[in-house]
Amino acid sequence: MKNMKTNKWIMAAVLLMSAMTTMAQVKTGIEVLRERNFDILQGKRVGLCTNPTGVDHKLVSTIDILWQAENVNLVALYGPEHGVRGNIYAGDHVDNDVDPKTGLKMYSLYGKTSKPTQEMMDEIDVMVYDIQDIGCRSYTYISTMGNLMEACQTYGKELVVLDRPNPLGGEKIEGCLVEEGFVSFVSRFAIPYLYGQTPGELALYLNAKAENPCQLTVVEMQGWTRDMTWDETGLEWIVASPHVPHGRTAIYYPVTGIFGEFYYINIGVGYTMPFEVMGAPWVNADSLATALNALELPGVIFRPLHYKPYYSVFKGENIQGVQVHIVDYQKAALSEIQFYVVQEMMRLWPEHDWFTHCDQKRFGMFNKVCGTDQIKELFGQRYRWEDAKAYWDKDVEAYREESSKFYLY
Numbered sequence: 001m002k003n004m005k006t007n008k009w010i011m012a013a014v015l016l017m018s019a020m021t022t023m024a025q026v027k028t029g030i031e032v033l034r035e036r037n038f039d040i041l042q043g044k045r046v047g048l049c050t051n052p053t054g055v056d057h058k059l060v061s062t063i064d065i066l067w068q069a070e071n072v073n074l075v076a077l078y079g080p081e082h083g084v085r086g087n088i089y090a091g092d093h094v095d096n097d098v099d100p101k102t103g104l105k106m107y108s109l110y111g112k113t114s115k116p117t118q119e120m121m122d123e124i125d126v127m128v129y130d131i132q133d134i135g136c137r138s139y140t141y142i143s144t145m146g147n148l149m150e151a152c153q154t155y156g157k158e159l160v161v162l163d164r165p166n167p168l169g170g171e172k173i174e175g176c177l178v179e180e181g182f183v184s185f186v187s188r189f190a191i192p193y194l195y196g197q198t199p200g201e202l203a204l205y206l207n208a209k210a211e212n213p214c215q216l217t218v219v220e221m222q223g224w225t226r227d228m229t230w231d232e233t234g235l236e237w238i239v240a241s242p243h244v245p246h247g248r249t250a251i252y253y254p255v256t257g258i259f260g261e262f263y264y265i266n267i268g269v270g271y272t273m274p275f276e277v278m279g280a281p282w283v284n285a286d287s288l289a290t291a292l293n294a295l296e297l298p299g300v301i302f303r304p305l306h307y308k309p310y311y312s313v314f315k316g317e318n319i320q321g322v323q324v325h326i327v328d329y330q331k332a333a334l335s336e337i338q339f340y341v342v343q344e345m346m347r348l349w350p351e352h353d354w355f356t357h358c359d360q361k362r363f364g365m366f367n368k369v370c371g372t373d374q375i376k377e378l379f380g381q382r383y384r385w386e387d388a389k390a391y392w393d394k395d396v397e398a399y400r401e402e403s404s405k406f407y408l409y
Contacts, residue, residue, distance in 0.1 A: 025234040029162030029200070029219035030054065030062045030130055038072050040126075040160060040217060047124035049078040049109065049148060051141075052085065053132030053238045054162075062130045062162070067102050074104065075123055080131060080144040081110040081241070110140070114185065115147040118155055126158040127151075132240055133199050134250040135168035137175070138257065138369045139241075143188035145199060146206060153214035161218045163200035163408070165233050167250040170196050170226030170409065174254070174335045177395045178371035187371045192399050193335050194254055197406070198224075204406040220408050229329065243274040252276045254335045255324055259342055261365045263313050264358040266321070270312030277305055278341045279321020281314060282352050289322050291344040299332030301325045302341075336392070339385040346383035355380050 033040070034056070046066060048054075054062035063084075066074045077084050077099055084099065084106050097106045107113075107120050121127075127148055131141045145161070152159040175193025183189075189206060197205065200218035207213045230237065230247035237247035244250060252275035256267040259278070268277040279285075285304035292302040302322040309315050322341065326332050342354060355363075355376070367373045378388035 025057065026165060026224045026228075027222040028056065028164050028235070029221060030065060031056050032222055033160075033162060033219045034065060034069075038066075038069055040219075041066075041128070042071050044125040044158075045073055045075045045123060047076045047078060047121075047127045048074060048130065049080065049127060049144065050084065050130045051080060053164075053240050054130040055236075055238055057235060059236060059238070062128075063099070063102065066128070067104075074102075076120070077102075077104050077106045078109050078116065078120070078127070078148075079106055081140045083108070083110075109144050109147065114144070116151040116155075121151055121155040121157055124157060126160060128160045128162060129199070129203075130162040130164070131199070132164050132238065133166070134240055134244060134253055135166040135172070135194060135196070136250075136254045136257070137178070137189070137191055137193050137195060137371070138186040139253070140185055140188075142199065142202060143185045145203060146188050149203065149207060149210070149214045149216070152216075153210070153212050158215045158217065159203075161200045161203045161216070163198050163218055163221050165221065165224050165228065165230065165235070166196065166198050167230040167237075167247055168194060168196070168254075168334075169228055170198070170201075170407070172196055172334065173396050173400050173403075174333060174392070175370075175396075176372055176375075176392055177399065179374075182368050182371050182373070184368040186365075187368050191403075192396060193258075193371065195403070196226075196400070197403055198408065201403070201406050201408055204408075205403050208406065218408065224409050226407075226409055243269050245274070249274055249276075251326060251329070251334065252324065255326075255337045256341075257338075258335065258366065258369050259338045261369055262354065262358040262362045264354060265345075266309050266313040266319060270309040270315060271307055273323065277307070277321055277323045278338065279305060279307065279314075279319045280345075280352070281317055281319050282349055283320045283345065284348075285320035285322065287348055288320075288341075288344060291348060292322060292340060295340060295344075297332075297337065297340060299326060299328035299330070300337060301327050336385060336389070339379060339388070343383050343385050354383070 066072045133141050172194045173196040177190045178187040207216050239245045256275045260267040265280045268274045289302045289304040305323045
């Protein structure tokens with residue numbers, strides 16, 4: 001009996017070790033660059049655009065790595081939305097400052113000065129970009145990267161992108177391209193809503209499309225493949241922004257984020273499950289969940305939910321809605337889920353017409369996030385996703401083919 005128990009423990013240990021060895025340990029761009037002894041930065045004045053997500057696998061900040069490297073001359077820091085240290089709320093103004101740890105200047109690249117000025121660029125020879133993105137067009141870090149590309153071209157500086165995984169993988173592509181008249185900081189480029197590229201791949205694609213490309217170098221990762229989920233990378237998730245605290249949150253951001261722009265329902269922001277839920281005081285949770293599950297959407301199950309937001313929309317109110325459960329990630333069309341939720345809400349409670357009762361001033365932001373006004377126009381006619389789906393999907397395959405020319409993995 002004792003031997004049997006011992007054997008079971010040995011087998012369990014072997015299985016655990018096997019699982020640990022089969023989980024990839026992706027090396028991000030900063031780790032690859034360090035192994036190369038920072039060869040492409042030596043002898044140059046270095047600026048770094050980063051935030052708390054810029055770390056190695058031991059969670060050491062890229063700021064500290066470059067600051068402590070004897071052969072790297074780090075002279076300035078540049079921060080996107082939420083700031084270099086990640087302490088700024090979404091949309092809040094970010095001021096220029098001094099980093100308390102290194103004493104380096106910190107320049108804000110969000111707000112009035114979203115693109116570096118000549119003064120900001122004069123003191124550097126090369127700009128390094130190291131930020132973990134979430135693979136969604138409306139998340140503003142890639143807009144900052146694009147502005148850096150333009151500034152580097154304008155002022156004759158090099159740009160080095162330290163590549164990181166796309167937490168949605170490299171195969172999810174959803175949504176139409178941004179159309180003329182709808183370009184903004186939340187839709188900076190003519191790419192789909194979910195674009196299926198790493199930051200480095202996207203930079204290569206945008207640079208190739210640019211009328212005046214910059215001098216760009218991408219330091220590739222090692223060990224990442226396009227079919228990887230975040231959990232398979234072996235990397236720790238660092239809070240990308242206040243409402244994206246976990247790797248799984250990146251998956252749910254495109255599930256509810258578009259309709260969250262209306263502030264007409266709660267999408268979990270202000271509760272413990274940001275972007276995973278949709279609810280309102282006038283919703284019956286069981287009725288909504290039953291209606292949505294009857295649609296049999298691939299890879300998705302809806303669970304009735306009663307909750308009370310701590311802040312944001314319907315703060316302190318008891319509301320009802322659904323929690324979205326992604327049970328088969330490969331099959332789920334992430335960005336479409338919210339449209340089906342609103343479709344069934346309008347069928348069940350037509351007196352709460354979205355486009356009549358919501359703040360009309362939010363239409364502009366909704367259209368910018370969609371990259372077009374056609375989704376609102378088509379969907380708003382009957383609140384049926386089938387009326388807008390073809391338009392949402394129209395550019396996906398062409399973009400997949402074109403962008404694949406710049407894949408690194």
